[in-house]
Amino acid sequence: MDNIELTASDQAMLDGQEGPATQMAMRILVRMLPVFGAQRLMDVSAAHIDSSVYMGPATMEYAERLAELGARVRVPSTLNVAGVDEHGWSEWSVPADVADGAIRQMRAYEKMGCIQTWTCAPYQTEHRPTFGQQIAAGESNAICFFNSVIGARTARYPDLLDICAAITGRVPAAGLHLDEGRHGTVRVDLVGVPQRLQEADSFWPVLGILLGKVSGDGVPVVTGIDVQPTDDNQKAVCAGAASSGAVALYHMVGITPEAPDEATAFGGKAPPRVVKVGMDELRAVWREMSAVRPADGGSGVMPAGSTGVITARPAANAAAPGGGLDMVLLGSPHFSIDEFRRLAELVEDRKRHDKVQFLITCSRSVRMLAEYGGFMAPIEAFGAKITVDTCPLTSPMLSEKIGTIMTNSAKYSYYSPGLLGTGVVYGSLEDCVESAVAGSVVRDESLWEAA
Amino acid sequence: MHNGNGENARSGTGSDSVTHKSTVFRGQAVVPGVAAGEALVSAEPLSFWGGYSGQTGEIIDRRHPLSGRNAAGKILVLPFTRGSSTTTAIFLEAVRAGVAPAGIVTDRPDVFLTLASIVADEMYGRPVPIVAIGGDDFRALASARELRIDQNILSVIY
Numbered sequence: 190m191d192n193i194e195l196t197a198s199d200q201a202m203l204d205g206q207e208g209p210a211t212q213m214a215m216r217i218l219v220r221m222l223p224v225f226g227a228q229r230l231m232d233v234s235a236a237h238i239d240s241s242v243y244m245g246p247a248t249m250e251y252a253e254r255l256a257e258l259g260a261r262v263r264v265p266s267t268l269n270v271a272g273v274d275e276h277g278w279s280e281w282s283v284p285a286d287v288a289d290g291a292i293r294q295m296r297a298y299e300k301m302g303c304i305q306t307w308t309c310a311p312y313q314t315e316h317r318p319t320f321g322q323q324i325a326a327g328e329s330n331a332i333c334f335f336n337s338v339i340g341a342r343t344a345r346y347p348d349l350l351d352i353c354a355a356i357t358g359r360v361p362a363a364g365l366h367l368d369e370g371r372h373g374t375v376r377v378d379l380v381g382v383p384q385r386l387q388e389a390d391s392f393w394p395v396l397g398i399l400l401g402k403v404s405g406d407g408v409p410v411v412t413g414i415d416v417q418p419t420d421d422n423q424k425a426v427c428a429g430a431a432s433s434g435a436v437a438l439y440h441m442v443g444i445t446p447e448a449p450d451e452a453t454a455f456g457g458k459a460p461p462r463v464v465k466v467g468m469d470e471l472r473a474v475w476r477e478m479s480a481v482r483p484a485d486g487g488s489g490v491m492p493a494g495s496t497g498v499i500t501a502r503p504a505a506n507a508a509a510p511g512g513g514l515d516m517v518l519l520g521s522p523h524f525s526i527d528e529f530r531r532l533a534e535l536v537e538d539r540k541r542h543d544k545v546q547f548l549i550t551c552s553r554s555v556r557m558l559a560e561y562g563g564f565m566a567p568i569e570a571f572g573a574k575i576t577v578d579t580c581p582l583t584s585p586m587l588s589e590k591i592g593t594i595m596t597n598s599a600k601y602s603y604y605s606p607g608l609l610g611t612g613v614v615y616g617s618l619e620d621c622v623e624s625a626v627a628g629s630v631v632r633d634e635s636l637w638e639a640a
Numbered sequence: 641m642h643n644g645n646g647e648n649a650r651s652g653t654g655s656d657s658v659t660h661k662s663t664v665f666r667g668q669a670v671v672p673g674v675a676a677g678e679a680l681v682s683a684e685p686l687s688f689w690g691g692y693s694g695q696t697g698e699i700i701d702r703r704h705p706l707s708g709r710n711a712a713g714k715i716l717v718l719p720f721t722r723g724s725s726t727t728t729a730i731f732l733e734a735v736r737a738g739v740a741p742a743g744i745v746t747d748r749p750d751v752f753l754t755l756a757s758i759v760a761d762e763m764y765g766r767p768v769p770i771v772a773i774g775g776d777d778f779r780a781l782a783s784a785r786e787l788r789i790d791q792n793i794l795s796v797i798y
Contacts, residue, residue, distance in 0.1 A: 213762060220758050224670060224749045244729040245694055247736040251763060327725045347728040347752045349759050405685075406722065435685075435722040582690075607690040607701050 193222055194229045202357055210260035214353035218361070221350065227361035233343075235318055236266040236355035237311050237335075239327025240348045241298050242583050243272025243291035251349060252297035255356070260301045263358035267306040267316045269328045270523075270579045271295045273586075275307075277576060281586035291584070301356070307578040308552035310424060310523040312339060320446055323366060325354035329431035330424070330522050330600065336438035338423045340446040342366050345437045365438055371447060372456035373440055375404055376463045379413030382471065386636050387415055391617035392471075393422040394599030397429020399474045403464045406435035410454040412442050424522055429599030475637050478602040478615035482592055512630045514614070515591045517541075517621045520550035521580055521600040526558045528618075533564035535622045536571035542628030546591070547573040550580040582608050595624050660785070661798045665777045668749060669792040671757040673769030675743030676788035679796075681717040681781055682706050688752075689726035694733030697740070715787040716741035719778065721752045731756030735766055743769045743789040747778040 201207060202215040218230065243249060272291025273283055299305060306314055312334045318324050318341040326332045326343040327350075335341040344364045346354060354360045364370040377400060386392050400409050409430075418426070418441075430436035440448035448454035519532070532549070541547045549568070551559075556577050559565045565575075581587045582604050593612040596602055597620070605613045616624065616632045623631040682705050686692065691701035697712030712734075721727050731753065734740040740760070744753055749772045761767035769789045773781075781787075781796060788795040 217755070217758055217762060221751070221755060224751050224754045239725050240729070242726055242729060244726065245733040245736070247694075247732040247763070248729045250736075251732065251759065254763065329725050332725070345725060345751070347755045348726050349728050349732065350755050351725075406720070432724075435720075604690045607703075 192228050193219065195219070196230075199230055199359065208259050210255050210258035211356055213255070213258065214260070214356040215359070217350065217353050218357060218359060222361050225344070225361035225363045227363035229362050230359040231323065231362040231366060232358055233264060233323045233325045233354060233360050235264050235316075235322065235324045236262065236351055237269060237324070237326040237328060237331055238266050238298060238303055238351050238355060239269040240352045241268045241271050241294070241303075241307070242348060243287070243294045246290060248348070249290045249294040249297070252294045255352065256297040256300045260356050262302045262355040264355060265316065266303045266355040267311040267314070268298055268303045269307075269311070269331070270309050270583050271307055272579060273584050274576045274578045278584070278586065281576075282588045283584060283586050287585055298352075301352070303355070306552060306554070308523045309521070309580070310525065310552065313420065313424075313523075313525045314552065314554060325351055325360045327351035330428040332437050333427035333431045333439070334424060336365055336371075337427065337440065337445055338420070342371075345435065369456065371438060372408065372458070373410035373454045374407035374461055375409050376451070376460035377403060377409045377411045378463065378465045379411065380465050380467045382413065382468060384415050389617065389636055390422065390425070391597060391636070393418060393425040394429050394597070394602070394615070395471055395475045395478065397426040397599050398433045398478060398603065399466060399470060400426065400430040400439060401432060401434025401436050402474070403466070404430070404434050404436050404439070406437070408438050408440070409436065410440045410442060410448065410451065410460065412451065414441055414444060418444065419527070421525055421527055424525070425599055428522055429603070432600050432603040472637055475615065478599070478613075480606050480613055482606070482610065482612035512593065512614070514545050514593055514595055514624055514628070514630050516546040516548060516587070516594045517625045518548050518581065518594045518596045518601050519598065519618070519621065521582065521596075521598040523580075524549050524551040524555060526555055526562065529555070529559040529564040529568070530562065531618060532622070533567045535619060536573070537567045539571055539622070539626055541572040541625040544628050545625045547571065547625050548576060548581070549573055550576050553577045595621055595630060597621055663780070663796045663798070665773050665780075665794045665796065667745075667771045667773030667777070667792055667794055669769075670746070670749045670754050670772050671767050671770040672791050673743070673767055674790050675715065675769045677742045677786065678714045679717060679781070679784040679787045680706060680709055680711050680714045680741075681784055683719060683779070683782065685720050685722040686718050687722050687724050687727055688730040689724035692730055692734065693739070694730045695737055695739065697734060711741045712739040713742050715743045715745060715789065717745040717781050717784070717787070719747040720750045725752070727752040728756040728759070732759055732763070735760040735764060735768065740768055743771075743787070745778075745781065745787065745789070745794060746770065746772045747774060748772055
């Protein structure tokens with residue numbers, strides 16, 4: 190650690206002058222400096238804490254250790270999802286010991302002074318950061334959105350480190366915090382992608398998964414987008430690209446704030462690599478986003494299952510049109526007020542099939558807005574349920590009877606087979622509603638068919 | 641850090657009369673320590689969240705080549721981690737539950753695995769040794785049978 194330069198204030202924290210919690214947080218940060226390729230720390234003015242996710246007794250003990258040592262966050266710090274819906278978990282299959290641990294962990298982060306947003310879409314709250322703001326964020330989709338869509342600056346902070354940054358207000362000065370770390374590493378040219386597909390919401394999650402596959406942990410610069418994506422479209426790209434790859438920042442030429450033109454996105458240099466993507470590649474990803482239940486018996490491990498239960502689930506009939514369906518699952522990342530508005534229009538005066546559950550995950554504040562906006566009444570009349578604070582990927586809430594789910598989310602599509610042991614069908618929001626009404630998979634595939 | 645400096649040697653394996661080829665690489669001791677065990681090697685990056693069971697040590701990403709294998713107590717060789725920032729939390733659960741890998745070899749220093757090991761040290765006094773070896777040396781591990789990590793030295797038995 191010869192090359193590390195700490196300020197007097199950093200050193201004081203490291204020496205324990207700001208208390209034992211700050212000392213522990215600073216010690217962890219300093220030990221991490223070499224891996225970030227940094228020699229010094231720098232200030233951040235906000236944080237988003239993904240350490241809130243309960244994964245078992247160890248994550249709870251970490252939170253309680255910091256809280257007991259007197260930790261307080263130094264910058265406004267929003268909270269990512271928790272391990273349970275604090276007030277709704279008992280309606281689901283959540284083991285009581287998991288709920289107990291997850292709620293203890295929630296209390297610990299509240300005690301440290303974090304803002305109780307409990308959402309994986311913090312950029313759709315009043316706490317959205319601003320262009321150029323230096324922040325420390327966990328949660329892969331949020332990291333990608335902050336950097337790419339807003340132009341705020343955060344590295345890919347792992348769980349357990351984001352809270353150290355919030356407690357000290359410091360992060361390693363490296364990577365995406367600095368201008369040179371934000372230049373493109375690969376140009377991804379969309380070629381021959383019809384505008385009518387780009388205008389469909391179901392295009393963007395597929396683009397996201399594809400971006401993650403071709404970019405790895407690089408910074409893709411996308412050309413060939415002919416429409417103006419919405420925040421929800423970009424949210425879907427982030428969720429996909431941060432699931433199939435480690436994309437923390439992408440640029441869309443002429444669309445995202447740091448890419449007014451290609452030259453700026455690449456920092457004035459030539460693209461190191463160029464990848465051309467057409468309908469063949471997109472269609473292949475779209476197909477992969479539907480999968481029958483894992484063939485080995487579906488040994489999906491429940492996400493926060495401190496019990497270590499391996500679940501065996503019933504076989505899916507088929508992840509295909511006409512196939513059996515147990516649940517429609519929406520809201521990863523958490524559903525926005527716009528998405529609630531669209532869904533309310535689609536389900537008005539309709540009723541889901543008795544055999545198909547319909548679950549939407551969102552934040553407490555968006556649920557409240559949807560109620561005020563009058564969107565929740567038709568959705569609840571349709572037979573949908575709402576879960577806040579968390580989602581089935583981070584809370585062991587789904588019954589083992591759920592064999593196949595249908596979703597419009599890149600993230601639910603990508604992770605459900607491994608985390609939940611379910612089959613999955615990817616479709617548009619309209620497809621999801623039609624399928625829930627019909628009781629089996631209904632999909633309009635015309636946008637994806639070969640020309 | 642060196643690349644392509646494998647020092648080939650012949651070594652016996654005790655009671656077994658068969659001789660195995662062994663090689664020594666020098667890397668970067670990202671988290672210093674000593675560990676040895678059966679090698680579990682993949683060139684594919686892994687997300688521990690959705691990819692590794694913190695309760696059993698099984699690799700549960702059904703798209704990953706190591707799907708179904710158990711990494712508890714083994715030396716896990718991965719180029720780097722991808723996907724979720726929750727990888728560190730799962731790793732910490734695995735350490736607490738006693739089902740973490742005994743040691744880890746990466747292509748380049750990996751922030752997520754390193755943090756998990758450092759926090760495991762802070763919380764439980766049980767850091768998992770991690771060594772990073774780059775490029776050609778990393779690819780040479782594809783057929784490794786057993787691995788031993790000693791600070792920045794990686795010994796490979798094929």
